Amino acid sequence: MGAKALQRSQNTLKNADKLALKLDNALKTYPFHEISPNLVVKINPRAKRLALRVDPRANSVNLVVPKRTSMINAYRFADKNRIWIREKLEELPQPISLEHGVVIPLFGQETKINVVYDKTLKKTDITLINKELSIKTNKENPKPRILRYLKKIALERLSALSHEKAAQIDRKITKIDVKDTSSRWGSCSHDAKLSFSWRLIFAPHHAFDYVVAHEVAHLQVMDHSPAFWEACEALCEDYSAGKSWMKHYGGELVRYG
Numbered sequence: 001m002g003a004k005a006l007q008r009s010q011n012t013l014k015n016a017d018k019l020a021l022k023l024d025n026a027l028k029t030y031p032f033h034e035i036s037p038n039l040v041v042k043i044n045p046r047a048k049r050l051a052l053r054v055d056p057r058a059n060s061v062n063l064v065v066p067k068r069t070s071m072i073n074a075y076r077f078a079d080k081n082r083i084w085i086r087e088k089l090e091e092l093p094q095p096i097s098l099e100h101g102v103v104i105p106l107f108g109q110e111t112k113i114n115v116v117y118d119k120t121l122k123k124t125d126i127t128l129i130n131k132e133l134s135i136k137t138n139k140e141n142p143k144p145r146i147l148r149y150l151k152k153i154a155l156e157r158l159s160a161l162s163h164e165k166a167a168q169i170d171r172k173i174t175k176i177d178v179k180d181t182s183s184r185w186g187s188c189s190h191d192a193k194l195s196f197s198w199r200l201i202f203a204p205h206h207a208f209d210y211v212v213a214h215e216v217a218h219l220q221v222m223d224h225s226p227a228f229w230e231a232c233e234a235l236c237e238d239y240s241a242g243k244s245w246m247k248h249y250g251g252e253l254v255r256y257g
């Protein structure tokens with residue numbers, strides 16, 4: 001790192017420290033937490049104006065404060081929107097924990113999670129048979145294993161359906177992977193790589209099918225022109241039902257974890 005770059009990074013650090021201090025003082029001075037314990041104050045140097053943003057994944061509402069805005073104004077702004085903040089938080093889908101006894105939708109089937117703990121076992125064994133996700137484990141907290149297993153079967157099912165649909169239009173997929181994104185359910189790159197949210201496994205079949213059809217259709221038409229939607233519909237089992245399910249209930253998929 002050159003002298004200039006070092007100077008710049010020290011300045012950035014100083015700025016970050018200053019913002020952290022400003023935030024720290026503000027949280028001591030103004031009762032933001034009384035508006036809601038799930039209100040998260042964030043000073044964002046790139047923000048242009050005060051804003052409230054709902055974050056379904058974090059189950060919070062973020063108050064975004066521009067660098068130069070005074071914290072008293074930020075507090076007044078949040079206080080004025082107190083009712084809106086609480087309503088938005090109440091509307092958020094409540095998280096569902098992947099643990100013993102919980103029923104989750106998996107590929108459109110109500111599936112019961114059954115955990116059998118046995119510390120003498122050598123390893124964790126997970127199977128999905130007859131609407132039951134059976135976990136035999138020596139781990140007191142098997143959740144990371146369950147998540148890993150679900151991501152694995154997500155990739156398997158998404159890959160199988162993607163290749164099947166790509167074959168219908170005579171296209172090749174170069175790579176498929178799964179991610180944990182809550183804003184995009186899928187994507188398709190110019191070099192024919194597809195990527196999906198593993199959480200699609202919690203969606204009903206027609207919605208799962210629609211998202212796969214959508215990304216595969218991008219192998220044919222990159223944009224969202226009428227030609228694209230036609231290609232997408234042709235690849236779907238039930239285009240309108242799948243598309244509208246994702247539009248209205250897609251947010252539900254972030255509940256599980």
Ligand SMILES: [Zn+2]
Pocket residue numbers: 214218224
């Ligand atoms: Zn698209």
